[in-house]
Amino acid sequence: MLLLTPKRSELADARIAAHAAARPVSSPISVERVWREPEAAYDADIVLSRWTRNARQPVELVNAGSQRWHCIGINLKCTTVTFAHAGRTLVQGRVTPGAAQVTAPGVACSAVFDAPSDVLHLFASQSVFAECYEDLFGRPHGGDIVIDDPRLVRDPALERLGQALAVSHTQDAALGKVFADSVSLAIVSRIVARHFAVRPSDAGSAAALPAWRMRRTIEYVDAHLGDPIGLEDMAQSAGLTRMHFAAQFRRATGLRPHEYLMRRRIEHAQQLLLETRHGVLDVALSCGFRSQAHFTAVFKRFVGETPHCWRTRANADR
Numbered sequence: 001m002l003l004l005t006p007k008r009s010e011l012a013d014a015r016i017a018a019h020a021a022a023r024p025v026s027s028p029i030s031v032e033r034v035w036r037e038p039e040a041a042y043d044a045d046i047v048l049s050r051w052t053r054n055a056r057q058p059v060e061l062v063n064a065g066s067q068r069w070h071c072i073g074i075n076l077k078c079t080t081v082t083f084a085h086a087g088r089t090l091v092q093g094r095v096t097p098g099a100a101q102v103t104a105p106g107v108a109c110s111a112v113f114d115a116p117s118d119v120l121h122l123f124a125s126q127s128v129f130a131e132c133y134e135d136l137f138g139r140p141h142g143g144d145i146v147i148d149d150p151r152l153v154r155d156p157a158l159e160r161l162g163q164a165l166a167v168s169h170t171q172d173a174a175l176g177k178v179f180a181d182s183v184s185l186a187i188v189s190r191i192v193a194r195h196f197a198v199r200p201s202d203a204g205s206a207a208a209l210p211a212w213r214m215r216r217t218i219e220y221v222d223a224h225l226g227d228p229i230g231l232e233d234m235a236q237s238a239g240l241t242r243m244h245f246a247a248q249f250r251r252a253t254g255l256r257p258h259e260y261l262m263r264r265r266i267e268h269a270q271q272l273l274l275e276t277r278h279g280v281l282d283v284a285l286s287c288g289f290r291s292q293a294h295f296t297a298v299f300k301r302f303v304g305e306t307p308h309c310w311r312t313r314a315n316a317d318r
Contacts, residue, residue: 028180029120029165036063036071036109038123045125046184048165050076053117062110069123070147071103072191074162079117084110085150095152098159102191104148120162124188132189135243136196147195155194161187178258181231182246189243209248213238217249221261225268226286231257266302269295273311274318280307 030039032049039049047069053059065071075095083091086107103109129145165183209217220237221229234257235245249257265287272283284295284307299307 028176032121035061035111036065036073036121038066038069038121045128046181046188047123048180048184049121049123050166051117051119051121053113056115058112058114060110060112063108065103065105065107065109066123067106069105069125070129072122072124072187073101073103074120074122074158074187075099076118076120076162076166077116079113080115081117082112082114086148088150090150091152098154098156098162100153100155100158100162101151102147102149102153104146107148118166120165122165122184122187124184128185128188129192131241131243132185132192133196135241135247136189136193145192147191149195153194155190157190158187161190177228177230178234178261179256181242182256182258185231185242185246207248208252209238209245213240213248214252221264222268225265226288228288229261234261262298263302265289266299269299269307270303270310270314273307274314283307 029048029050032051033039035051038044038047075097077097078094080094081091082089082093083095083101085101085103086109090101126144129147130141133141133145161183165180217234217238220234224233231242231246234249235242238245238249240248246257249255249260253260255263269283269287272278272286273280276283278286280295281292284292287295289295289298296306299310303310305313
C-alpha cells in the first residue's frame with residue numbers, strides 16, 4: 001500500500017485554516033457590494049467599507065440613506081462622476097483623490113460613475129459623533145449632532161487618514177483592527193472639529209494615562225495576545241472611552257495603541273522562539289498574526305531580521 005505524506009505547505013495551510021475557523025476575524029474594511037450600504041451587525045457604531053469599481057462603462061447608483069449612520073466618503077483615486085446629494089447635483093466631472101463628503105442620516109444620494117473608482121466609506125453612529133464632540137469640548141453636546149455638508153471637503157489631514165486606512169485594508173486583519181478604530185475616530189473628530197470651527201488642539205492636551213489604568217491595559221493585552229484586540233477592548237480595560245484612552249495612552253507611552261500592541265506581540269514571539277521548539281507558523285498564530293508571511297514582515301521591521309535567522313543567531317549566542 002502506498003502512503004502519501006502531505007507536504008509541509010499543505011500542513012501549514014491546514015493549520016491556518018483550522019485556526020481561522022476556530023477564531024474568525026473579519027477585515028477592518030469590508031468590500032462594499034451595494035453602493036453606500038454597510039455590511040455589519042446592527043450594534044456596530046463604526047463601519048468601514050470600500051466601493052471599488054474597475055469597469056469603464058457608466059453605471060448609475062442610488063441610495064436612500066441610512067437612518068442610523070452619517071456617511072463620510074473619501075475618494076481614493078481620480079475618477080469621473082456625477083454626484084447628487086438630496087436631489088441637487090453636487091459634482092459633475094473629475095474628482096481627485098482625497099476629496100471627502102459628509103452625508104447626514106436619511107439623506108438620499110445618487111451617482112453616475114463614468115470611470116473606474118475607489119471610494120472609502122466610513123459609517124459612524126450618533127454615539128461616535130457625541131464621543132468625539134465631548135472629547136473636543138469637554139462637555140456633552142445638547143441633542144443629536146447632524147452634519148450634512150454637500151460640499152466636497154479638501155482637507156490634507158482627511159486625505160492622509162483615508163489613505164492610511166486604505167493601506168491597512170491590505171494588512172493582517174487581527175492587527176489592523178486597533179489601527180482602523182483609531183484612524184476612524186480621528187476622521188470623525190476632524191469632521192466634527194471642522195463643522196464646529198474648532199481645531200482639535202484648541203481643546204487642550206490630554207493628560208497621561210494614570211499608572212493604574214496602564215497596568216489594567218497591559219494585563220489585558222498580555223492575556224489576549226493571541227486574540228483579535230480592538231481599540232474599544234483596550235479602552236474598556238482601562239475604563240475610558242476610545243478617544244480619551246487613545247490620547248492618554250500615547251501621552252503616557254509615546255506610542256499609539258496599535259503600535260504598542262504590535263511591539264508587544266513581537267516581544268512575545270521572541271520569547272516563544274527562544275523558550276519553545278514551536279515552528280515559526282505556530283508562533284505567528286499564537287501571537288495573533290493570521291499568516292506567516294505577515295508575521296515575518298512585521299518581525300523583520302521591528303527586529304531587523306527574519307524570525308528564523310533571529311532564532312538561529314540567538315540560540316548560538318546562548
